[in-house]
Amino acid sequence: MHKLDQLLAEWRRNMKTAPRLGRETLDELENHLRENVDHFVRSGMTEAEAFRRAVTELGTAPRIASEFQKLDESTWLPVKVIIGIGVTEALALTFLLIARMDAGRLTFLLATHVFMITLGYTTTFLVGALGICFVGQRCFSDFTPLRERSLTRVTFILGCVAAGLSAVGVILGMVWAKAEWGRYWAWDAKEIGGLSVVVWQAFFLSFHRFAGGSARGVFGLSVLGNIVVSLSWFGANNYGTGNHSLLLATVAFNVVFFLLGFAPAGWLRPRKMPPPQTLNDE
Numbered sequence: 561m562h563k564l565d566q567l568l569a570e571w572r573r574n575m576k577t578a579p580r581l582g583r584e585t586l587d588e589l590e591n592h593l594r595e596n597v598d599h600f601v602r603s604g605m606t607e608a609e610a611f612r613r614a615v616t617e618l619g620t621a622p623r624i625a626s627e628f629q630k631l632d633e634s635t636w637l638p639v640k641v642i643i644g645i646g647v648t649e650a651l652a653l654t655f656l657l658i659a660r661m662d663a664g665r666l667t668f669l670l671a672t673h674v675f676m677i678t679l680g681y682t683t684t685f686l687v688g689a690l691g692i693c694f695v696g697q698r699c700f701s702d703f704t705p706l707r708e709r710s711l712t713r714v715t716f717i718l719g720c721v722a723a724g725l726s727a728v729g730v731i732l733g734m735v736w737a738k739a740e741w742g743r744y745w746a747w748d749a750k751e752i753g754g755l756s757v758v759v760w761q762a763f764f765l766s767f768h769r770f771a772g773g774s775a776r777g778v779f780g781l782s783v784l785g786n787i788v789v790s791l792s793w794f795g796a797n798n799y800g801t802g803n804h805s806l807l808l809a810t811v812a813f814n815v816v817f818f819l820l821g822f823a824p825a826g827w828l829r830p831r832k833m834p835p836p837q838t839l840n841d842e
Contacts, residue, residue, distance in 0.1 A: 564597065567611050575621050585709070592705045593618060595774070618705060636707070638693040639714055642686045649682055669739070673732035680726030681757060684789045687718045688814070691782035694775075695821045702825035708775035715778055716768050723761035730754045753792030760788040780821040786814045 571593070572586055593614050600610030618624070657671040666674070694711065697703075703711070733754065734744040745751060764781055790810045798804060 564594075564607055564611060567608075568593065571615060575624070577621060588709055589618065589624070589705065624706065636711060638690055639711070642690055642718075646679075646683060646686055650679060653678055667736075669732060669736050673729055673736055676725045676729030676732060677754065678729075680722050680724075680729050680761075681789050681793050683718055683722035683725065684757065684761065684785050687715050687722065687782045688784075688786035688789075690715060690718075691779040691785075691821075692814075692817045694779040695783065695817050698776075698825050699820060699823065699828040700826060701829060703775070712768070712775050712778050715782055716765070719761060719765050719768060719782075723758065723765060726754070726758050726761060730758055749796040753796035756792045757789055760785060776821055780818055783814050783818045783821065787811050790814075 568590055572590065575586055575589070593611075596614035596617065597607065597610045600613050601607055605613065653675055657666060657675055660666045661668065661671050690711070694703075730751075733751070737746070738744045764785060767781060768778055787810075790807060794807050794810075795804070798807065
């Protein structure tokens with residue numbers, strides 16, 4: 561292990577000569593190298609051989625810098641779609657709530673609570689949708705380490721937005737309940753659901769930031785976030801009605817994609833058939 565540390569230190573010195581590679585980026589790339597080295601060592605390679613193989617797969621400093629430039633210039637299509645959906649929903653919800661306030665159906669406090677909670681929950685769904693897209697594409701082809709880093713950074717930003725909106729929404733709901741009903745909290749299904757979502761979002765961000773989780777782990781958890789929000793939002797609204805078929809289907813759908821996240825990358829990629837062998841005429 562001491563020799564590996566020396567090899568990694570030398571690798572970092574060489575990588576610092578490339579543009580766009582800051583300390584945080586190098587830390588993430590080094591963690592990726594260590595994971596690959598450990599994998600290759602367990603497959604039977606020596607530590608030095610495993611390190612050379614991992615560095616070769618990662619690429620040279622100019623190549624990595626070039627990949628970062630490409631990432632800056634292009635955005636993964638699902639990310640564009642998700643951001644577009646989020647912005648459209650925020651605008652539509654704003655107009656809808658303003659109309660209801662003008663009609664006297666909602667107070668400003670309640671409208672703000674609905675706005676925050678709806679956007680917070682939906683943003684969690686959007687992060688989960690990115691997780692489903694990630695798992696789906698990974699079934700056919702793996703992502704480069706740099707692309708994974710870019711995508712996990714997007715999920716962290718969206719996760720922070722979702723957690724902030726949901727937490728503020730829950731607090732505003734408590735204030736509204738105090739003004740209308742004389743109590744802040746009654747442990748009803750909707751309140752428990754809101755608290756569950758906030759706790760889940762805090763756990764997701766903690767795993768994302770401090771547990772050193774891989775991109776596959778982060779996106780797998782994001783798919784589970786769909787289940788948490790579905791149960792907390794739709795499950796709470798339908799509590800006691802007995803109408804749970806759509807909810808169960810949603811849960812099952814996300815469980816399938818969560819389990820697919822454990823499959824090796826490219827397992828659905830079409831395999832090229834070897835050319836048919838022919839007998840040479842004597």
